Each structure stands twice: as C-alpha cells, then as structure tokens.
Amino acid sequence: MPAMAPKFVRSSVREMEGYTPGEQPGLGERVVKLNTNENPFQPSPKVMQAIREIEPEMLRRYPNPGGDQFREAAAKVLDVTPDMILTGNGSDDVIAVALLTFCGPGDVLAYPTPTYSLYPVLAEIDEVKVVTVDWDNHWSLPIDALLATKARAIFLANPNAPSGTFVSPDKIEELANKFTGAIVVDEAYVDFAEENCVPLVSKYENVIVSRTLSKAYSLAGLRFGYAVAQPSVIREMNKTRDSYPVDAISVVAATAAILDQEYAKVSWDHVKSERARLTGELEQMGWSVLPSQANFILAAAPGGKGKEAYLGLKQQGILVRYFDKPGLGDKIRITVGTSQENNALLGGIRALNLTEKQAELAKA
Numbered sequence: 001m002p003a004m005a006p007k008f009v010r011s012s013v014r015e016m017e018g019y020t021p022g023e024q025p026g027l028g029e030r031v032v033k034l035n036t037n038e039n040p041f042q043p044s045p046k047v048m049q050a051i052r053e054i055e056p057e058m059l060r061r062y063p064n065p066g067g068d069q070f071r072e073a074a075a076k077v078l079d080v081t082p083d084m085i086l087t088g089n090g091s092d093d094v095i096a097v098a099l100l101t102f103c104g105p106g107d108v109l110a111y112p113t114p115t116y117s118l119y120p121v122l123a124e125i126d127e128v129k130v131v132t133v134d135w136d137n138h139w140s141l142p143i144d145a146l147l148a149t150k151a152r153a154i155f156l157a158n159p160n161a162p163s164g165t166f167v168s169p170d171k172i173e174e175l176a177n178k179f180t181g182a183i184v185v186d187e188a189y190v191d192f193a194e195e196n197c198v199p200l201v202s203k204y205e206n207v208i209v210s211r212t213l214s215k216a217y218s219l220a221g222l223r224f225g226y227a228v229a230q231p232s233v234i235r236e237m238n239k240t241r242d243s244y245p246v247d248a249i250s251v252v253a254a255t256a257a258i259l260d261q262e263y264a265k266v267s268w269d270h271v272k273s274e275r276a277r278l279t280g281e282l283e284q285m286g287w288s289v290l291p292s293q294a295n296f297i298l299a300a301a302p303g304g305k306g307k308e309a310y311l312g313l314k315q316q317g318i319l320v321r322y323f324d325k326p327g328l329g330d331k332i333r334i335t336v337g338t339s340q341e342n343n344a345l346l347g348g349i350r351a352l353n354l355t356e357k358q359a360e361l362a363k364a
Helices: 011-015 045-052 056-060 068-078 091-102 118-125 143-148 169-178 231-240 248-259 261-284 306-315 339-363
Strands: 085-088 108-113 129-134 153-157 182-186 207-212 225-228 296-300 331-335
Touching: 011 118, 045 248, 056 248, 068 085, 068 225, 068 248, 085 091, 085 231, 091 118, 091 153, 091 182, 091 207, 091 225, 091 231, 108 118, 108 143, 118 129, 129 143, 143 169, 169 182, 248 261, 261 296, 261 339, 306 331, 306 339
Parallel strands: 108 129, 108 153, 153 182, 182 207
Antiparallel strands: 085 225, 207 225, 296 331
16 A cells, blocks of 8 residues: 655645656666657767767856757747747646646646546646547547637647547647637657648747657657747746756757757658558558557557557567556557567567467367
C-alpha cells in the first residue's frame, strides 16, 4: 500500500493520479524499444558538434531567458517572426504554460478523447474543469460538440496521440472561425504528417501551435519545445512561464537541430516509409491499423487481445505501449523504429501467433 499523502498537500493533488510515462529501460538493457515514440535516428552531427563547442562561460551565466538564438533560427525555418515563438522545457512545458495562461480555476478545458493523457493531469493541477467529447466517425473533428462545451480553451493533438490520426488544417480553421477561446494545436508529431497549422497562426489570434524537438529531431533527452502564436499571445504566455525555462546547452543544441533540415528530413522519410510497411504487414496478419500520420501506429490485435500482445512482446524483449482505457484495450501503440527493429517487432508478433495456434491445436 502506498504511504498516505501528508495533510498539508493540496486536496486536489492528493486525490489526482499523475501522468504515467512509458517504460524507460536502462541504457545497457537489450530491448527493442518501440513504446515512447523516440526517433530511431541519432541527432544531427551538427547538434553534437555544437554541444562540444560550448564555452564554460555559457554555463557560469544564466541563459538568455527567451532562448533568442533558437527563436531567430526557428523563425527562418517556419517563415514567421521571432516574436511569434516561445520556448519551453519540452512541449509539455509549453502546453502547461498555455493552460495556465488561458484557463483559471473552474474554467473549462475541452478536447476530443482519447488523446494525450497529460492534458487532464495538467488541468487537475490548475483546478481547471475538463469536458471531453468523443471523436466523430473515422476520428474526424467533433466541432459542434466542442463548441457546445462552452470551454475557454480547446486542446487538439494533431496528429493525435495515441491514434496517429490527423485533422486537416481546413477543419481546424473552421473551428477557429466559430470558437472565441484559445485553440492549442499540439503538433508534437507533425513533421511526420503532410500538413501543419502554422499558416493558421498569422490569420487567427486564437490559434496556438505547440511543437517539440523530441520526435522529429531525435532530442527527447534534451527536453526542448516551443509555441508559435501571434506576438500578442506570446507576450501573455511569457508572463506565466518559468523565469529561465530553457538552459544554455539546450538552446545551442536545439538551434543546430532545427537549422539542419536536410538531416532531419532523412529520418522523417524513413519513418513514413516504414510506417506504411508496418501497417501493410500487420494487416496481412489480421491486425486492424488506423491510418497514421505520426511516427507510430495504433493497431488492434485479432480477437481483441491487445494486452496479451503487449505482454507477449515484452517477454521477448520488445516494448510497445498499452493503454488500459476505454476504446483502447484491444490495441497496442507501436513506435516506428529502424528497419531492423520493425523486423523484430513483426517477428515477435508472428511468434505470438504461432504459439497461439500451437496452444489451440493442443486443446483440439
């Protein structure tokens, strides 16, 4: 039994459940790790060189509060102005800042579900009320249902996690035209998709795009994210963020990463190709796979045996993600890895199928 929380802890915190991250084995453990959506490629060599060239004086002093070096670089890549960018300690930090900026205790945050499981945790911390709505058919955006919540803010992971499904910017623009509150589009996986919502930011003051360098730029261990919004919105978000949210090392590394678009796109193309291959081979084995524009796929196991598949693969040293939640219990989420890792995953599933067939024959 876990120890009782001290009485001086806020009652809302005592009663809540924290976010549960994916399993993180030690660096020396021999596993095929396809459970937390890291990029299968190493960071750009330019990132490692930039880190090696950091001067000791950069670490002695406090960093630039806004990460201006990165803001200048990202603005060029995204064709926006630097005052439209806010930096943070990963996109989770950026999303937390957005919630704190746009919603107060008792206000309503709305989002389609299932989606990223951190959203309700952040809302509980800030004592913000959550109202969820189901996705429409084929994971399409439930605009009318979202509007009916009377929320102050709407969060939308796009591509969505854990489904990998994608809402077109046209549909999000339709929502922005009808909704007066803030729309935070969480684009953690957007570099593996075909479109994005940054062009909407210049047209709509209430559209805020959140991004991370964890997935697309192989920097999950660095913790660096950013938001793109109109300058008037960024000014307000700057009031609620930490005083020094990004450190000197992360700014240097993130800047080098986002400027090396040629290197990054190699990994994006690999993921798209392998994602299609994984989807096709799993479907041939009787699995049902949602169309994904992320660096992972959500696959339903034959017979609804999602948990059994997760545990069976884990016994073989292959880690995937299982969510014991409504609508997800028959599925596993699989990160797209290297070709070799994906082959191991497919081989592991074939081994599970063979074992199951042998068990059935033994009963006959």
